[in-house]
Amino acid sequence: MTEHDIKDQSLATGGRFRIDWAEQEMPVLRAIRERFEKEKPLKGLRVSACLHVTTETANLMRTLQAGGADVVLVASNPLSTQDDVAASLVVHDEIPVYAIKGEDDETYYKHLSAAIDHKPQITMDDGADLVSTIHKSRREALETIIGGTEETTTGVIRLKAMAKDGALEFPVIAVNDSDTKHLFDNRYGTGQSTIDGIVRATNILLAGRTLVVGGYGWCSRGIANRASGMGANVIVTEVNPMRALEAVMDGYRVMPMTEAAKVGDIFVTATGDIHVLDTHHFEVMKPGAIVANSGHFNVEINLKGLRKISDGDPKLVRPFVEEYSINGRPVYVLGEGRLINLAAAEGHPASVMDMSFANQALGAEFMMLNAETLKNQVYTIPADVDMEIARLKLEAMGVGIDKLTEEQETYLNQWQEGT
Amino acid sequence: MTEHDIKDQSLATGGRFRIDWAEQEMPVLRAIRERFEKEKPLKGLRVSACLHVTTETANLMRTLQAGGADVVLVASNPLSTQDDVAASLVVHDEIPVYAIKGEDDETYYKHLSAAIDHKPQITMDDGADLVSTIHKSRREALETIIGGTEETTTGVIRLKAMAKDGALEFPVIAVNDSDTKHLFDNRYGTGQSTIDGIVRATNILLAGRTLVVGGYGWCSRGIANRASGMGANVIVTEVNPMRALEAVMDGYRVMPMTEAAKVGDIFVTATGDIHVLDTHHFEVMKPGAIVANSGHFNVEINLKGLRKISDGDPKLVRPFVEEYSINGRPVYVLGEGRLINLAAAEGHPASVMDMSFANQALGAEFMMLNAETLKNQVYTIPADVDMEIARLKLEAMGVGIDKLTEEQETYLNQWQEGT
Amino acid sequence: MTEHDIKDQSLATGGRFRIDWAEQEMPVLRAIRERFEKEKPLKGLRVSACLHVTTETANLMRTLQAGGADVVLVASNPLSTQDDVAASLVVHDEIPVYAIKGEDDETYYKHLSAAIDHKPQITMDDGADLVSTIHKSRREALETIIGGTEETTTGVIRLKAMAKDGALEFPVIAVNDSDTKHLFDNRYGTGQSTIDGIVRATNILLAGRTLVVGGYGWCSRGIANRASGMGANVIVTEVNPMRALEAVMDGYRVMPMTEAAKVGDIFVTATGDIHVLDTHHFEVMKPGAIVANSGHFNVEINLKGLRKISDGDPKLVRPFVEEYSINGRPVYVLGEGRLINLAAAEGHPASVMDMSFANQALGAEFMMLNAETLKNQVYTIPADVDMEIARLKLEAMGVGIDKLTEEQETYLNQWQEGT
């Protein structure tokens, strides 16, 4: 039997149905899997993946396996695991999985260890926890590793900080930096699934509410756009003047969080930074304010600080909704400040993950072929691979586009013709 | 012990938490309950309510009870009952409830019978099933009934047909015709919750999909607006030229369903009519088309016809998602064609039901005071009551508005002043 | 030579080109004209029209003439006349016109007099100035008048006040109350053309500006919608709680004008009432605030009050832009507070006026046929005429819609079938 640490094997059948449902929405990954099955480009490659254990990830794992890879999967977040999916991967695909929804910190790190024990040649990260743990405390694993891939903005920030410090010991593909990843997954995926997570957790009407989005990066502008599309009045906070100006021009109000805190009904953070919502913000919020996070780590909301200024322990008033009380005024925190789209909903829809994970699969292949020539830096997937993923996606959607005529091609390359 | 037929009393505590959560979003109903508690305007009044058994309905029941009414509640739809709510009403409030999620047709009608056995003086309907059953087969109940209220567009259409036929035997308040009901509940409530139901059932990305909305009444324009806000490309079908023209001017494509059927990815009906999606539509749909209903009755999608042209029985591929296969091409039907927002999600958010149910509570009070002078017709709540509900809602949201100055008041009433 | 008082006959050719251009966008009116030409239903009918003298009005005049009517046209607003159109009507169509762009008040009323001297049988009004003048000071004209039509919300409010006072001496068709008028002309027409007027007058970027709309009736919600579509952050002010609540749910901020005055960059009024922007509002506006009106009469902005608190006379800084200075802080008033879409732009696009003026033409015909049986009240055009206009419009746009099947028709008329 495949090694594993999962919740319950009997959930496997339901998991398989859901994995198949997602697979229908992932035509690009499917095309890659079909090629992988024939070509076996990852033959014998040991891959340790630390990702959200969802139906989409399951399809990525099966694609890598089809390519010949020897894969292990562990959770990249204690709350995001879909236990039926974990079961199906173990039971139907014989892929070792270590992930249990709601696992405590100790278990989380034990699972991380299992991934490292696999002696990976390639790491596949979502938030850089695997890379970071290896560099900090499991350096013996560095020996076999030829490279890694990283899914998130947050992880890429960490890796670039490592590279800048000269601390990074192998090359990493920043999957997040592919256009087919961050322009789609971060914007449309996070946009819809964050709204979905908030609505499932609270069932509140968004129309007519003031919703404050922390940040105006790709994720946060997706959230702002969709919240606005649901009838909310959106306020954006930023530290970057360029993005702040874009938010203003897009018709949103922009103000410092200390001001926004006073007028918001709902708050969502997606900045990649720490304590975007801090004690002095909670103190001025309206009674009944709802607070959620959609950034990778659960550090954006200062929950310790909130606890400190609260009257007693938080109270669970609905699944994923905890009531903190500040001098009698309630503040509601969703999903313990973890990624709300994964905690209370099902994460990104498969059709965006299709492209993100096409980048993962092709990133692993690229790393296998090119690791020797790469430095210990953070790399982006080649532009033509990125563009090809977009092309495949359009084709799968049945959307036709134009082709440059010869005349047009020529025109773009000459500079003599004028007004 | 209170009489009842519910799933499981032990669910009561969870139900109570969720009822309380909803209650926070229902400040108008709360204000009414506080007055009712003091004034007891419904003292001794027997009310039989046939409504969706949700957290919001629970708050309406408690309001009527606070007003002195003797209430019984049964389900208005076999799929929409929230079993924990039913339990809490029985256990904590001693209100008889007859409703079990997923009950079969026989049980559904048995429950309806229990409501009639209560010998109601006032009926409270959501779709007119109670009124219609009494008129068809339980006419002895007419003796005690002084009037009724009706929640939905669909029900109001039925009741007006009855009144037109001279068949209606008592006056009914069309709650749906209040501005504070249909302008808000139908538009913003149905809009958000339908999207919510579809996303929970399927977890598909709406951005980039072609979504076809059957109808452009208040419900369907809410759906069109929100789908568009989530990035879908929306097509509207209509039979009414005025509404069709509005849809065109609002930027949507409008076409007959036979054409829309060929290009849509997702279909949602909300017309109040039968077989909006019929056999000849399914036959031309793209493989993988998703079909849902948000109208009151499960007649808008011709499921029998679909079954007839399908290869074998439908297959449940995810909760609330059944795959029919037409010559090998899959068509997915959500929630068995029942109201998707109640089948797969939690129905309308509390903050819109707040106003709808304020109309119900005040409608019952109005009926009690005025039944004798009313004819056996369909009535609308007086405009000033309707406006007062809006005023209370704004006040609760902390939104200030202007007041006509004396000068402005005068200006509006004179006609001499010119250019 | 046709009698007239216009700017310059030599402008006729340019006017004719523009009238023909508009005509292409008016297929419904064209269909009516073709029938009128054959049937001559208005044969010999004297009509005095007091309307904005625009290309669209010219097409209405030609339609009435084709129907056999003897028509005179005068301006309903001193600033809205298109002098080339006036010239073309006189020169090419031999229709007497009395209208000069920028005419002073005395001339305006002299022209009104000319319309009354025509001894009309039917009056056609835009703001009820003709009806009101006749009732106040030219009562001898009442003798020949059988009825009238009125185009605007503002005029209808005046007429209803007259009818309520028992002062109205003949029946009037409220064209504005037709669905094919106010749902389209007021909303989409005023929406686009008001934005157009503001941009032509100022050439400022709307994106990123806070735009305050006075009112949330059909006109003002059109303005709010389009301003939002151009990237402005929109605030709505209202006196009506129902409308205010709709504005909130539509995602706008709602607040009293005294608060909005402090934060707005641009202000537009469209309420039909007086002094929506008053002295105490101007006093708190930001330096550089821009103020425009899109309501029928130039009373919505208290210009006299503004003048009184200003330092000296206003200064024309661009065509249609006057700078008032309050203690050194500039406030800019557009188009002297008159309808900005007509003052600085070309009024409503022809394709919406198509339906409004179809209502005018059919309203005149209806009045001719039914005047005897009508009371001295304000009437709406029959619903089937209204619906037929919508149907013709869709047909002309090449938009197909569905038809109820027999099964559907039956379903809607029965009430027995249930859940």
Add this chain to the structure above:
Amino acid sequence: MTEHDIKDQSLATGGRFRIDWAEQEMPVLRAIRERFEKEKPLKGLRVSACLHVTTETANLMRTLQAGGADVVLVASNPLSTQDDVAASLVVHDEIPVYAIKGEDDETYYKHLSAAIDHKPQITMDDGADLVSTIHKSRREALETIIGGTEETTTGVIRLKAMAKDGALEFPVIAVNDSDTKHLFDNRYGTGQSTIDGIVRATNILLAGRTLVVGGYGWCSRGIANRASGMGANVIVTEVNPMRALEAVMDGYRVMPMTEAAKVGDIFVTATGDIHVLDTHHFEVMKPGAIVANSGHFNVEINLKGLRKISDGDPKLVRPFVEEYSINGRPVYVLGEGRLINLAAAEGHPASVMDMSFANQALGAEFMMLNAETLKNQVYTIPADVDMEIARLKLEAMGVGIDKLTEEQETYLNQWQEGT
């Protein structure tokens, strides 16, 4: 008297008023001018600018002059010159201007020659006509030139083609590549002003029309967004799969132009390429189709081809609207296929040009200081200058943003902390 070739000096006063009006909307440029006045960083620098002669450009010219530069201005487009602005610059500022609205091709190139005769040290281009002419036929001018700046996407494409060919003889700053330029000017500026140009030229209602946008670059997505905001149903055509996919996800229909040509009511090109609308497209358009260009050069619409398949000469039916007839079916071309926002409206609003021209002014200063160290390549303005422009703009708009706390700064730079 200052040398010049302009329409009419007597227009100067009106021009000055309008220049001052624009200046109010250009606080960033004003701040730069104030510094330039003190520091005179461009003292003695000869600058030849080939730009659209608009109120905003006038303010740039005055800024350069304030910095000590010796400036000459010529038109970069025969149709875009505002004659009153040209007059004011000559009369009030003593800046030589060579530009007349509607000038023929010969005059256009004569004016270009005058700019070169000025023996510029720095060229300032909008479309690269000045640079291209110098390289092709006035190479003696290369002697004094130290560098140039370029405003547009189109110009930058040309310059990069030149650099790639090794043909570029001096370094050029691609102002267009600054974030504060293309993210704002191209998107919000072109978006609004293109709609403005189309509406002024035609006065048609956009709501309910199918509008086809050629391209989905920054300019074209601005147009798509605003057209959609005005109620149009938008179709996008693209050659780039990544952009096409974004357009799909943004809710637009995407298809090849040959298909779009059949269903569009209005067409706008903004691709930077040639013959985006070609003969075979015109042949399948609906009667009455309207065609406009918003790209830099008038090559995007194949007018010669259109002429060839037309019945006789085009007919001017309104200012800026020419009717071509193909077998009796009319096609309307706006503004002779030139930039519609400049041909029929006033170009970009001042508040976006504020940032673009801040880049121009600082680009000239940067070139003066750094020309010696630069290669004959295309450069972008340093990121910190770009960011500072955004910061100044926000400050001028009174918008506050957040600052990273020390804790947040630290967090972003470390990589150890995990889940």
